[in-house]
Amino acid sequence: MSYAPVTEVDIDAIPVIDVGPLADGPEGEIAVGRQLRNVVQRIGFFYISNHGVDPALIVEVLNQAKTFFSRPEVEKNQIRANKVHRGFLPIGEATMSGARHEDFKESFVWGWEVATDDPDIASSRGILAPNCWPDFQPDMAPVLGRYIETINGLGICLLRAFAAGLGLEHDHFTRSFSKPLTRAAIIHYPPQPEDMGRQHFGVSPHTDYGCVTFLYQDGTGGLQVMTRDGEWITAHPIPDTFVVNIGDLLHRWSNDRFTSNPHRVINGSGRERYSMPVFVDPDWNTVIDPVLTPGETPHYAPIKCADYIHSIYQKSFAYRQQD
Numbered sequence: 001m002s003y004a005p006v007t008e009v010d011i012d013a014i015p016v017i018d019v020g021p022l023a024d025g026p027e028g029e030i031a032v033g034r035q036l037r038n039v040v041q042r043i044g045f046f047y048i049s050n051h052g053v054d055p056a057l058i059v060e061v062l063n064q065a066k067t068f069f070s071r072p073e074v075e076k077n078q079i080r081a082n083k084v085h086r087g088f089l090p091i092g093e094a095t096m097s098g099a100r101h102e103d104f105k106e107s108f109v110w111g112w113e114v115a116t117d118d119p120d121i122a123s124s125r126g127i128l129a130p131n132c133w134p135d136f137q138p139d140m141a142p143v144l145g146r147y148i149e150t151i152n153g154l155g156i157c158l159l160r161a162f163a164a165g166l167g168l169e170h171d172h173f174t175r176s177f178s179k180p181l182t183r184a185a186i187i188h189y190p191p192q193p194e195d196m197g198r199q200h201f202g203v204s205p206h207t208d209y210g211c212v213t214f215l216y217q218d219g220t221g222g223l224q225v226m227t228r229d230g231e232w233i234t235a236h237p238i239p240d241t242f243v244v245n246i247g248d249l250l251h252r253w254s255n256d257r258f259t260s261n262p263h264r265v266i267n268g269s270g271r272e273r274y275s276m277p278v279f280v281d282p283d284w285n286t287v288i289d290p291v292l293t294p295g296e297t298p299h300y301a302p303i304k305c306a307d308y309i310h311s312i313y314q315k316s317f318a319y320r321q322q323d
Contacts, residue, residue, distance in 0.1 A: 020050030033165030044246035044261030065186035084129035124284030155280030176283040189273035202265035208247035220273040255290035
């Protein structure tokens, strides 16, 4: 038996976009937006450099992840994922839509911090929700809280550039970000035995279901991306960058101009692998209504952000199906 086949490509096969000009305001947003539009119409994955995220914060989050996942299972299960999808998900609790097997990974999920009595929790179908932090790791909440706020801010900057690239008002995708549905995870991929076969993955092939994802991956490797031709290629770790990919909601919002790209993970390195994705999305009641040019037909019906994410949650996580 062997892993699913993948084509090893050079490290520069997936574009790296310098987003430093975003700090220059509207002119920088237009310049970066043009690059983004050219890239994501071909492949929904790219790297960003000069992103401004403090490397020390990334190290802090990575250390929190390593500490948490090294804890005994009985401790981690004290904060097992609840009905609003916050907390610990052990191996076997996540299965991508259409996959034959559950993902070979464990994760901890958190989101934008809100009070337990926030009225938008019910309105958002529980996608906006209070977090569930471990008492046995008190530094985890402040570190991960700073991280999600930082990446959410970066996401807003990039979404402004996406709008500029389409010739829209720069705030077209960012007008409702007071209590965003931005969510994040720290993920641990144990070494995947080769004899698990070609249909078993750390994460099975899927597209992300939000607007835009920012991924920090350690140096282990294992992320693989499908090209427009249906070929799987390696997405090598590149120091001082984030991997960014378009999700289903921005794909819909752009009326298919931007590509939501299938991707998967196979950790065949023989070592532990850690990653830290942040899924940036606007407020729960934001209507994802496709952007149209004169005479163009919408490819999708309008849908609220929370409704779409909720529908995917219901299909992807075992504890929700059991409930």
